[in-house]
Every structure is written in structure tokens, then in C-alpha cells.
Amino acid sequence: MSRSFGANIDKVINESHDANIISRPGRDTLASLTYMLQKKRIDILLGYPSEHYYLAHSMGFEDDLTQLSLTEAPALSIGYIGCTKNKQGEVTVKLLDEALEKIAHTDAFHDVLVRWLPDNLQPILEKRLKDRNESAAH
Structure with missing residues (x-):
């Protein structure tokens, strides 16, 4: 929810109407989706490598996690800062x-x-x- 992975990846996500894309609101959405990935309740989870690796490590299955890079991903993002627009x-x-x-x-x-x-x-x-x-x- 309200997450962006860059213009190219966002375009693919938003135009993939035939895919079964799940958007879950919640307190710790990424942790619950990572748990679902571990339990094979979902097939794929899109996110940043470090956050998935950390969660998989915390849940004890980092050696069973396969991560792939997307060629559509931006080369590098240092970070983002949000403030009130004033x-x-x-x-x-x-x-x-x-x-x-x-x-x-x-x-x-x-x-x-x-x-x-x-x-x-x-x-x-x-x-x-x-x-x-x-x-x-x-």
C-alpha cells in the first residue's frame, strides 16, 4: 500500500491486471507477507533485498530465500525524505x-x-x- 519501486516497476504492477496481485494493509504487512512466503501461501513478494533478508533471517529461513534483481529497478536510491509541504x-x-x-x-x-x-x-x-x-x- 502506498509504496513505490520506481516508475518502471510501478508501471508493470499497475498494468498487470491479469496477475493475482495482493495488496494488504496492516500493521506489519511486510512481515506477514514474508511469513506467508515461507509457508508457500504466496509465490512471490516484491520488495527491497535487505528488508526481506532481514525478515527471513529473523524468521530463521534466510538460507531458503531466493532473491532476484529486476532489470527495471532504478540503479540506486540513497533514500527518501518526506516533510510537510510548506x-x-x-x-x-x-x-x-x-x-x-x-x-x-x-x-x-x-x-x-x-x-x-x-x-x-x-x-x-x-x-x-x-x-x-x-x-x-x-
Whole structure:
């Protein structure tokens, strides 16, 4: 509910009327859907790799989880910040954007990103971070 995975993936989801797509509101929707995935009540779950890996680890089945990258996914998203749309919100977003840009190039930020990322997806993230840092340097 109210989640976006980028324009390309959102388009596929929104135009797939023949697919059996379940949208579940709730307190911890992702955890309950991950549990349903483990119990084979659903076949596929769309989300971010680190969140699924963390939940699968917490539920004790991370070795049974298969994760695939989507070619339609954006290369990298540092993060999103939402504030009230007013003058104070604009000032706050600007300050937070500047802070996020500074920390995005630190080892600590890198460590946070890879902590709950499966081994097979870490090289993809490493390349995207390297490419992003190289383009930011130019």
C-alpha cells in the first residue's frame, strides 16, 4: 500500500491486471507477507533485498530465500525524505538532503547498506555505489 519501486516497476504492477496481485494493509504487512512466503501461501513478494533478508533471517529461513534483481529497478536510491509541504518543510528537506549526500559516501553508510543484503546481491550494490561515487566526483 502506498509504496513505490520506481516508475518502471510501478508501471508493470499497475498494468498487470491479469496477475493475482495482493495488496494488504496492516500493521506489519511486510512481515506477514514474508511469513506467508515461507509457508508457500504466496509465490512471490516484491520488495527491497535487505528488508526481506532481514525478515527471513529473523524468521530463521534466510538460507531458503531466493532473491532476484529486476532489470527495471532504478540503479540506486540513497533514500527518501518526506516533510510537510510548506516553507519549513522545504528548508528541512534541503538540510536533510545535504546531510544525506555527505553520509552517502562514508564507510558507515556502505556498511549499513550491505549488512542485511544477501551475498549474491552485494557485488551489484558495490558496483552501483562505485559508479555513483565516480559520477559524483566528476
